[in-house]
Amino acid sequence: MALIQHRFDALRTHLATLETGEHNGRITVSPKNTEEVAALTRYASEQKLTIEILGAGTKREMGHAADADILLYMTKLAGVVAHSWQDLTATVSAGTPWVTMQRALAQHHQYVALDPLWPETATVGGIIATNDSGALRLKYGSLRDLIIGMTIVLADGTIAKSGGKVVKNVAGYDLHKLMTGAFGTLGVITEVNFRLHPLPAETRIWTATSSAAEPLGDLMMMVLDSQLSTQAMQLRAHINGYALDVQLATLPEVLTLQGERLNDLAQHASSKTNGTFEVSQTSDPKVFTAREDLFTEAGVVIKATMLPSSIALLSSEAVQLGGTAVTQATGIMFARFNEDTAAAAISALQASIRATGDGSLTVLRSAHTAGSPWGDIAADPLTREIKRQFDPHHILNPGRFLGGI
Amino acid sequence: MLNSAVLNELRAALGPDGPSLPSGLITATNQLQTYECDGLTNMRALPSAVVLPRTAEQVQAIVRICDQHRIPFVARGAGTGLSGGALPAQGGIVISFARMNRILEIDIPNQRVVVEPGVVNAHVTDAVAAHGYFYAPDPSSQTVCTIGGNVAENAGGAHCLKYGFTTTHVLAMDVVLPNGELVTFGSSAPDAPGYDLTGVFVGSEGTLGVATKITLRIVKRPETVQVLLAAFDSTTAAAQSVSDIIAAGMLPAALEMMDRLSARASEAAVHPNYPVCEALLLVELDGPEAEVKAQMAEATDLCRKNGAWEVRLAQTAQERGLIWKGRKAAFAAMGRISPNYIVQDGVIPRTALPEVLTAMSRMAAEVQLRIANVFHAGDGNLHPMVLYDQAIPGQEEIALDLSYRILYLCVDHGGSITGEHGVGKEKQQAMGYMFSEPDLDTMQLVRRAFDPHNLANPDKLFPRTRLCGEKPGPYTPHPLETAGVAEFF
The missing domain is CATH 3.30.70.2190 (Alpha-Beta Plaits)
Structure with a gap:
């Protein structure tokens, strides 16, 4: 404790203008701008103090726990810095809650076309660091396709920018792509430039339900192969049955036509099954937050990725293994299993993913401390070398990433 | 030049020539001249050798030899690039992908195609068109340019406004790293755990390694x-x-x-x-x-x-x-109205277009040259073509200077020095105008992790170290260099 107090006093002396505090015996720092973040990492680097970077902390349990000397709270770096609505771009501070950003952009009927987990609280920086994405990814792509520039602070206090404020730009390495999904192990994201999309004129959601996954999987593949204006699609799998949600987005008059075509496809899919099969239109947009519901109950939550053609098969397998799953049509499954059966379910699902082709499985939440959230995925020499170049003393989110990086 | 021992190693790496197969190793000067430049024809360098591998293993063996002997190498597709990205390195070898041009796998339900890097862009669409699909990135050279080159440059085209760039459509890659190791980045399924190395590699202009297999996403044809x-x-x-x-x-x-x-x-x-x-x-x-x-x-x-x-x-x-x-x-078509021209590739925020066009006209009038303009207006990507006559002494230099000043004008308006042609050799000094030293130093961290000996397409993309008193803009020899007092290395 004396050591911590000593370090805390030293840090306060050196960074007198920074807002600091203490939490559970750790030093907390809440910088208000990029320069303050840089001053902190530079000092920490010199003193070999480790830093855990936190937004709202909604995904703090994903990855290994980072045991660090300093908690770096990013929430004071908040706000939409610039919204060039005529250019469909915006610059946003990393600590901004996602929904705050979207509300500001909506004033000009625009948005960042991504639907992450817990948008009310999760911050822009945290969503990027964990490379979260929702069902909208089917139409608009992932963060890789939506981020056009970034300001980052390296472990040694260097402030670097990559990309820019224009959508089309191939000058230099895309450091922002390296930072996306790096769990804060390569640098601190302080500001982000997004490309924006106009809010769709109108959207409608249809839900098809069945006692079996297979006909819904067939329908999903037919919709993927169609020319419908699909912006989001997911297959929900539960012991009580399966549901396929399809969201179309286009002009109101076109939606009516497309709804009829979707019904035709559904009829075709249902004719191939003996089980129940129903289609209805829903007005509840909450249906696409179904993956959040997986986290509301106790249990192990995993993320599995697969080819779209394997979604129905692996969904029904998840149910057979005692789980509940929501799988986006891009091939990203979120599933929950009971703590006591999770280990067996995970290894069975892992084997099936391998058998069906490409994919991976990571554990997003587990009460067990044993085992790695990154499963059996190790860090290759190149990944380790990149980490060594960016953060030679391993001060940023130490141990959080795969391979203990 | 490479000594005979190294040439023998390269020959062995390429395997024996079959009775009907021409050699995969080119060393004759008249044949090497084919490879001395790409679409940027005013910059030329003769490679020491050109190799034409047929497999990833052969590429790996070649790169290992380069690593062992510290020989720089440059990968080359169809050589249509406009920024000198495939310009050979002095004394280095060129790895041509002309013989690695097979489409390996087509998976229509999952909307994926696996190709070798020498496959021509338009051939991907040809292969899936019957199923109602297409490959979206469409650079103007799409009937000849290759996917490997597209990956290196993060190629765009007229339709990337809606459909995105090459990076949007690359899911996974096999890459031979500059140390000869063969690795896989990304996966056919989304979100392969780990750093997004696919994202960093696409658009790195051949400076981080050589792709030998690429998994692409294809798109359903619109109604x-x-x-x-x-x-x-x-x-x-x-x-x-x-x-x-x-x-x-x-x-x-x-x-x-x-x-x-x-x-x-x-x-x-x-x-x-x-x-x-x-x-x-x-x-x-x-x-x-x-x-x-x-x-x-x-x-x-x-x-x-x-x-x-x-x-x-x-x-x-x-x-x-x-x-x-x-x-x-x-x-x-510019040849119809001017003996020579320089194409540039600046980007500006769409809203700055009228202001930038006015400034460009003024700058052209000041030096009595004409500029013809073609834009991807939707995403603010300008292709001004500075028209000049090489036969008039001094005019090429004036035209070059004007073309670089146009790029700086784009940066001054919040834009970029390149939207799709790449930095390459042509615009490496302009990088210093767009990015600060800390930005460039941070990019170098990536370079060092991938290529510590600076062998993959060296002396491209990043500005050369400046000597005190050196002018910004295209590289010109410093007076100290001319005098033989200092040199770049």
Whole structure:
């Protein structure tokens, strides 16, 4: 404790203008701008103090726990810095809650076309660091396709920018792509430039339900192969049955036509099954937050990725293994299993993913401390070398990433 | 030059030549000359050797030899790049992918195609067209340029406004790292755990290694495509129409603009029957028929509101093809109106277009040169072509200087020095204008992790170290170099 107090006093002396505090015996720092973040990492680097970077902390349990000397709270770096609505771009501070950003952009009927987990609280920086994405990814792509520039602070206090404020730009390495999904192990994201999309004129959601996954999987593949204006699609799998949600987005008059075509496809899919099969239109947009519901109950939550053609098969397998799953049509499954059966379910699902082709499985939440959230995925020499170049003393989110990086 | 022992090693790495197979190793000077430049023809360097591997294992063996002997190497597809990205390194070897041109796998249900890097861009679409799919990135050279080169440059094209760039469509890659190790980045399924090395590699201009296999995403063909041609009395009026179309919530498949000079050159070259006007706007909308019809009516109104005096909707696929033929021929057509020209590739925020065009006209008038303009107006990507006559002493230097000043103008307006052609050799000094030293130093961390000995396409992309008193802009020998007092190494 004396050591911590000593370090805390030293840090306060050196960074007198920074807002600091203490939490559970750790030093907390809440910088208000990029320069303050840089001053902190530079000092920490010199003193070999480790830093855990936190937004709202909604995904703090994903990855290994980072045991660090300093908690770096990013929430004071908040706000939409610039919204060039005529250019469909915006610059946003990393600590901004996602929904705050979207509300500001909506004033000009625009948005960042991504639907992450817990948008009310999760911050822009945290969503990027964990490379979260929702069902909208089917139409608009992932963060890789939506981020056009970034300001980052390296472990040694260097402030670097990559990309820019224009959508089309191939000058230099895309450091922002390296930072996306790096769990804060390569640098601190302080500001982000997004490309924006106009809010769709109108959207409608249809839900098809069945006692079996297979006909819904067939329908999903037919919709993927169609020319419908699909912006989001997911297959929900539960012991009580399966549901396929399809969201179309286009002009109101076109939606009516497309709804009829979707019904035709559904009829075709249902004719191939003996089980129940129903289609209805829903007005509840909450249906696409179904993956959040997986986290509301106790249990192990995993993320599995697969080819779209394997979604129905692996969904029904998840149910057979005692789980509940929501799988986006891009091939990203979120599933929950009971703590006591999770280990067996995970290894069975892992084997099936391998058998069906490409994919991976990571554990997003587990009460067990044993085992790695990154499963059996190790860090290759190149990944380790990149980490060594960016953060030679391993001060940023130490141990959080795969391979203990 | 490479000594005979190294040449023997390369020969062994390429395997024995079959009776009907020509050698995969080129060392004769007259044959090497084919590889001395890419589409940027005013920069040339003769490689020591050219190798034409057939497999990833052969590529790996070649790169290992390069690593062992510290020989720089440059990968080459079709050599259509416009920034000198495939310009050989002095004394280095060129790895040509001309023989690795197979489409390995087509998975229509999952919308994926696996190719070798030497596959021609348009051949990917040809292979999936019967199933109603296409490969979206469409650089103007798409009938000859290769996927490997597209990956290196993060190639775009007229349709990337809606469909995204090469990076949007690359899911996974096998890569030979500069130390000869063969690794896989990404996966066919989304979100392979780990750093997004695919994202970093695409667009790294051959400086991080060599791709040997690429998994691409293909896209379902839209139900309908419509193309509108609108003639305006000023580029400002055409630019306002572009802003209005975007502001109305439309995302056209393409929004292209040509000024009077470039339209005239295209007309002379391929006769697309363009109206004679100050600015031509080409609007392509695609999607569900009813949606396209409604949006095209709105786009037509917006063009008319901004003073378009002729608005022509292509009625047939043939008419549509002719309109595009004129646009795609714009660069090559410059020969009709000028003996020589330099193409640039700046990007600006769309809204800065009128201001930047006015400044460009002024800058051209000051040095008594003409500029023809072709833009991907929807995403603010300008292709100004500085016209000059090499036969007039000193004019090429003036034209080059003007073309670089245009790039700086783009940066000053919040834009970029390159939207799709890449930095390469041509614009490496301009990188120092766009990025600060800490930015560039941070990019070098990536470079060092991948290529610690600086062997993969060296001396490209990043500015050369400046000597005190050196002028910014294209590389010119420093007086100390000329005097033999100092040298770059």
